[in-house]
Amino acid sequence: MTDHALQTKAPAASQNDDSDGMSYLESLPRRLVTLYLPLFIILVVLLFPFYWMGLTSIKPDEQLIDMEKYNPFWVVHPTFKHISKLLFETQYPRWLWNTMYVAVGATTLSIAASVLAAYAIVRLRFKGAEAVGVLIFFAYLVPPSILFIPLASVIQAYGLFDSPLSLILVYPTLLIPFSTWLLMGYFKTIPYELEECALIDGASRWQILTKIVVPLAVPGLISAFIFSFTLCWNEFIYALTFLQSTPNKTVPVAIVNEFVDGDIYKWGSLMAGALVGSLPLVILYAFFVEHYVSAMTGAVKE
Amino acid sequence: MTTLQTSAPAQAPTAYTPSLWARLKVNRNWMAVWFMLPAAAFLILFLAYPLGLGVWMSFTDERIGRTGVFVGLENYQWLWDDSIFWLSVFNTLLYTIVASAIKFVIGLYLALLLNRHMPFKAIIRSIVLIPFIVPTVLSAIAFWWIYDSQFSIISWSLIKMGLIDHNINFLGDANMARGSVIFANIWRGVPFVAITLLAGLQTVSPSLYEAATLDGATNWQRFRFITYPILTPIIAVVMTFSVLFTFTDFQLVWALTRGGPVNATHLMATLSYQRGIISGRLGEGAAIATAMIPFLAAAIAISWFGMQRRKWQQGSNND
Numbered sequence: 001m002t003d004h005a006l007q008t009k010a011p012a013a014s015q016n017d018d019s020d021g022m023s024y025l026e027s028l029p030r031r032l033v034t035l036y037l038p039l040f041i042i043l044v045v046l047l048f049p050f051y052w053m054g055l056t057s058i059k060p061d062e063q064l065i066d067m068e069k070y071n072p073f074w075v076v077h078p079t080f081k082h083i084s085k086l087l088f089e090t091q092y093p094r095w096l097w098n099t100m101y102v103a104v105g106a107t108t109l110s111i112a113a114s115v116l117a118a119y120a121i122v123r124l125r126f127k128g129a130e131a132v133g134v135l136i137f138f139a140y141l142v143p144p145s146i147l148f149i150p151l152a153s154v155i156q157a158y159g160l161f162d163s164p165l166s167l168i169l170v171y172p173t174l175l176i177p178f179s180t181w182l183l184m185g186y187f188k189t190i191p192y193e194l195e196e197c198a199l200i201d202g203a204s205r206w207q208i209l210t211k212i213v214v215p216l217a218v219p220g221l222i223s224a225f226i227f228s229f230t231l232c233w234n235e236f237i238y239a240l241t242f243l244q245s246t247p248n249k250t251v252p253v254a255i256v257n258e259f260v261d262g263d264i265y266k267w268g269s270l271m272a273g274a275l276v277g278s279l280p281l282v283i284l285y286a287f288f289v290e291h292y293v294s295a296m297t298g299a300v301k302e
Numbered sequence: 303m304t305t306l307q308t309s310a311p312a313q314a315p316t317a318y319t320p321s322l323w324a325r326l327k328v329n330r331n332w333m334a335v336w337f338m339l340p341a342a343a344f345l346i347l348f349l350a351y352p353l354g355l356g357v358w359m360s361f362t363d364e365r366i367g368r369t370g371v372f373v374g375l376e377n378y379q380w381l382w383d384d385s386i387f388w389l390s391v392f393n394t395l396l397y398t399i400v401a402s403a404i405k406f407v408i409g410l411y412l413a414l415l416l417n418r419h420m421p422f423k424a425i426i427r428s429i430v431l432i433p434f435i436v437p438t439v440l441s442a443i444a445f446w447w448i449y450d451s452q453f454s455i456i457s458w459s460l461i462k463m464g465l466i467d468h469n470i471n472f473l474g475d476a477n478m479a480r481g482s483v484i485f486a487n488i489w490r491g492v493p494f495v496a497i498t499l500l501a502g503l504q505t506v507s508p509s510l511y512e513a514a515t516l517d518g519a520t521n522w523q524r525f526r527f528i529t530y531p532i533l534t535p536i537i538a539v540v541m542t543f544s545v546l547f548t549f550t551d552f553q554l555v556w557a558l559t560r561g562g563p564v565n566a567t568h569l570m571a572t573l574s575y576q577r578g579i580i581s582g583r584l585g586e587g588a589a590i591a592t593a594m595i596p597f598l599a600a601a602i603a604i605s606w607f608g609m610q611r612r613k614w615q616q617g618s619n620n621d
Contacts, residue, residue: 039415042408043426046433046493049444052455056447067458110344117341126334139345141602142353143550145571146591149578150356151348153364173349176341205333234437236553237571241579252439256557267447274440285435289428292435296494297501 050278057082057272064267082268083276090258091247092273099250099277102164102239103232106171110228111221113172114179119209121180122187123195133184140177147173148241155242162244170242171232178231179224182298186220187213223295226288233281251277357595359588366582377589386565387590390573394597396480397569398549401487405544406537408488409495414529416496417503427497434493442557445486449473449558473559476566483558483567487548495540502536503529535609542605549597570594 026034056064058078063070070076086092117136121129151170152161160166190213198208214221239250246258255277259270285292326332360377364370381387416427433441448455449472457469472482506529514524552571555561561568561576568576570590578587 035415035418035420038411039420039426042412042415042492043429046430046489049441049448049489050432050436052448053441053444065453067453072455072458109340113340113344116337116339120334120337124330124334124337126331129334132338136341136345138602139349141546141598142349143546143598145550145552145574146356146594146598147349147352149574149584149588149591150352150359152579153359153584154348154352154355169344170348172344176344180341230435234439236437236439236556237575240556241575252437252553255443256439267450267453270443271447274443277440278436281435281437282432285432286428289431293427293431293497293501297498 053271053275053278056267057269057275059268061268082272086269086272086276090269091254092251092276094247095249095251095254096277096280098164098248099233099252100280102167102171102250103229105168106175106232107225107228109168110172110175110179111224114176114183114224115209115214115217115221117176118180118183118187119213122184123192123213124205133181136177136180139173140181144174144235144237148237151238152241161242162248164243164248164250166242167235167239167250170238171235174231174235175228179228182224182227182295183217183220185298186217190216219291219294222288223291223298226284226292227295229284230281230292356588357592359585360592362585364584364588366579366584370585373585377586378593380586381589381593386568387573389565390568390570390590391593393480393567394549394569394571394594397484397487397551398545401484401491401548402541402545404484404488405491405495405548406541409492409540410499410537412492412496413499413503414525416500427500431493431497433490434497438490438553439557441490442486442554445482445489446473446558449482474563476563479559479563479567483555486558487551487554490554491544491548495544498540499533499536502533506532538605538608542601545601546598549601550594 055073055075058080059075060077060079060081063072063076120126121133121136155161155166155170158166160169194212194216195208198212203211234252236252239253240256243249243253246254249257251273255270255273259266259273359370361372361374362370363373363376412430416423416430420426447453451469451471451474454469454472456472457466460466460470461468471478473479510528511524514528519527550571551569552575555567555569555572556575559567561572565573570593574587574590574594576587577590578584
């Protein structure tokens with residue numbers, strides 16, 4: 001809403017993004033100190049926890065707790081014991097499945113609702129459309145931490161307690177405001193003339209939406225989908241509150257609650273659990289980096 | 303357009319008045335109701351209603367398994383005299399202010415670094431965002447292991463370097479625990495700030511810098527008088543989100559310390575969970591959660607009015 005000017009300028013700027021600018025004026029030693037060194041340090045700090053996670057999950061137990069005999073930064077005889085224990089002796093696959101089921105369900109519902117809402121706000125221009133847009137923006141700012149207690153009693157009243165279905169119904173409250181705002185931005189860029197032509201040819205609003213607007217907004221839909229999916233996977237407090245029995249839990253909740261048994265040998269399987277739980281998202285991210293970044297920056301710019 | 307369409311079936315020259323139903327079918331407001339219905343249903347049932355219910359519950363003595371009766375401000379009076387509640391308010395403010403400020407400084411610095419020309423720029427930019435992609439709880443678990451009291455890799459490295467002679471008790475000591483939790487939060491938040499600010503930086507035309515350099519501007523002047531003013535609106539939005547999400551954070555603290563040691567890291571959100579769900583005093587938990595609302599409203603109001611003022615200054619009427 002506020003930064004239309006920025007958005008229109010963006011393509012022009014990205015074109016000369018690869019130009020050197022004035023960087024040829026800098027000498028190599030200077031670049032080393034002002035650019036590569038700080039960047040390297042920040043990257044090492046940002047990535048070290050993942051290295052540590054991966055390393056711990058393939059380290060044999062005795063190397064984990066004996067830091068004198070073995071250098072802790074490396075592994076001598078890597079083992080897949082922790083990962084196989086995780087996959088075959090715990091309910092981890094079940095938790096992964098729950099998380100996936102909840103994330104896909106909630107994301108699909110939210111995107112469908114958001115497409116309809118965003119189209120109505122941007123193109124139907126009904127009475128009060130702007131006010132509804134602002135209300136939806138405020139809904140985005142309501143955090144789960146102030147809602148989980150009343151929601152727990154709502155969920156209890158609907159008889160959905162301890163069911164993944166409760167999460168599928170509740171997560172859209174986090175996802176719809178975000179996706180609606182993102183899609184509103186995309187829909188605004190679709191020329192209105194296309195719709196006018198279709199209207200004159202006798203298309204209904206529904207046909208316009210499904211045959212013209214949605215196909216043209218596919219990049220936006222992918223962005224919204226990826227970002228929503230990640231949010232679902234990340235969500236913790238609702239899952240922690242609503243799910244009680246072990247087989248129904250999602251990965252983040254199960255990791256925090258089921259592995260903590262005071263055993264000093266727990267670390268291998270704990271790290272393996274964290275690693276395996278993160279991988280699907282990292283792989284998804286690797287394929288859709290651009291969409292992900294545009295979702296994140298798009299939501300902020302609107 | 304709507305009028306065009308309604309008259310379309312009226313091919314016969316005789317006066318044709320569309321039925322009420324036909325007119326209703328193409329009425330924008332009527333269609334909009336149906337288009338908005340799914341989103342509105344979710345947001346009203348699971349967001350607006352619980353928000354109101356939460357405020358109501360904070361005035362009752364509801365417990366798990368028992369409906370409460372109205373007790374007025376009793377929960378709030380109880381909290382007012384509760385030192386642990388005030389400790390959690392202090393912790394939340396400390397956590398929010400320190401973490402947000404550092405996230406902003408490092409995030410902006412990282413964005414400026416990433417905006418410069420270098421090999422493998424795209425790959426480096428994508429790697430930076432990974433801490434933000436990975437679920438918070440799972441990276442918190444990695445930090446838990448890094449902060450372990452016996453086998454911490456940080457303690458080990460510092461001992462080997464001869465800087466300290468015993469293991470650091472990262473999560474066992476009140477102030478160390480606060481610092482450790484704040485560090486983990488910064489670690490996760492910096493990529494978000496950096497990548498969103500980078501998107502803003504990319505819209506700044508390089509010719510502005512070239513012109514300023516020809517006029518003899520120093521590095522600092524170029525940042526202060528070109529980069530910063532152009533970036534201000536994005537900074538405002540990003541920092542609002544950052545502050546809101548830090549203030550209401552739950553999962554990082556819950557995974558790392560559960561509010562311990564001796565409540566030293568309890569945030570309002572974790573205390574609310576502790577009292578409301580674990581101890582079962584839903585009314586009291588709801589009161590703590592409701593007490594967060596004024597802080598959130600203040601943060602939103604500040605950034606909202608800030609943006610309005612900017613809009614007015616620049617006279618932009620964009621939509």
